[in-house]
Amino acid sequence: MYTNIRWRKFGKYLVKDKMASIGIAIIMVTIITAIFAPLLAPYNPNEASDTATRLAMPFTSGHILGTDSQGRDILSRLIYGSRTSILSATIPVIISGVISIILGIVAGFSKKIGGFIMRIMDVLFAFPSVLLAVVIAAILGPGLFNVCLAMVIVRIPYMTRVVYTDTVQEMQKEYIEAASAFGRTKFEIMFKELLPNVLPSLIVYATTLMGVTVVTIAGLSFIGLGIQPPTADWGLMASNGKNVLVQGDPYVTLFPGLAILILAVAFSMLGDWLRDLLDPTKK
């Protein structure tokens, strides 16, 4: 009765939901690849193996996915690139999600504090998010950590808005009044009654943001603020490939682009599944 019975049905849900199984499998494979990158990669990702094999086509001369304009093996760079990609996709979104859920619930719960918090969010909203990220990253200086920090700040207003709207809606319902009538403290109402009801939509939103964040960080890397070359990163690889794209070598961009796409879709499948898992009305 006290424990959440739904978590016991975890496995059953997973088997039933094929899309979710695929999504989770993709994410697991990416994580395993990231961890065991040195064992899996056939070449050194940052070293041009041979000047003669620049821009090799896929399935040629020992490079399964070909080489980029500097003769580096694309497969190896993809494998190493999964490290920064999975980190930069998940960590900033999770951190800003946690901050947003606290800000959003408090703002929705208390009108006075809420007005203050949401006005600050409006100020952040006023700047285009990429521009804001550029400014923050430029102030902090280049590097993966600083770019992630910039992404955290940039995402907070959006996620807080989602939580805030949901919280205001839930606050209208009688169970909140009932909870306070039956002796719940304000803190308990916020984090035991409201939280389970506003979390699902944030999870869905957060998982879609994960895909977007990979791309945005790639953009920041492209203008020299994010991950510094020659570090392998999917976003960076896709951006670098654009120079040779018009010359008739689409593979340099295609493979990292596909990798980002697949990971992004996998995250959104995971999000949908988590939402259903948390919803007791779904069986």
Add this chain to the structure above:
Amino acid sequence: MTEPLLEVKNLTKIYGQKKNLLRSGNQVLAVNNVSFTVNKGETFGIVGESGSGKTTIGRMIMQLVNHTNGDILYKGQKYSEFTKESAERFKSKVQIIFQDSGSAFNPRKTIGSQIAYPLLKKIKDRKAVLDEVIKFIEMVGLSKEMAYRYPHELSGGQRQRAGIARALILKPELLVLDEPVSALDVSVKSQIINLLENLQKKYNLTYIFIAHNLDLVAYFCDRIAVMYHGEIKEVGSTKQIYQFPHNPITKKLLSSILTLDGRYKVSN
């Protein structure tokens, strides 16, 4: 009758904010200078059309809404003079049952855990709490498996029973029934009313019964207050109200009761 359990004196509630530099004043007088007493062991009915302020009175008695003016006295003690301890004691002695059982329970928590949490604050022993929850769930006529269900898995009547179990678990003296059956269909309605009557005898409860029509109130209540536009127009025993209504509002409400053909007058 014994001494009054609850006294309401000149109670006034104004919603909205005063006019100031930034806001245009938009005040609504929800409850205007209302006074009544509720005696121990009786059922006091508050009747009025929607928007007449009856629910607001219930909320103020529950301290869910602060009153603007006047006093509410529980066992002779003013709400405004509650110490932290007496407020705590008061909270367990006065409970509420909501109209819409569908939204009165958190949709993402099991019924049992929601019945249990008021008690868990007092008793740390989880096993004892569980036993108590099961006891109350069975007492209101539900099977104990219901404790593990989610609100949407129960019918309206079952949810309302669970609501009663939740309100009773702290063994209150006064129960505010905020239109407890108006969302239920007729057969379930009478079951719930019977349950409430039995529980009143068993636990010597005092009820404040808030309703929008008089037919049910006539059956259930000892004394009735008729409200209109935030004011009490008439207070009296059920018999008095039914047989010798003075106020036109009361007469209007009485005439709106649907009977088979008008011959079946409600007798007390």
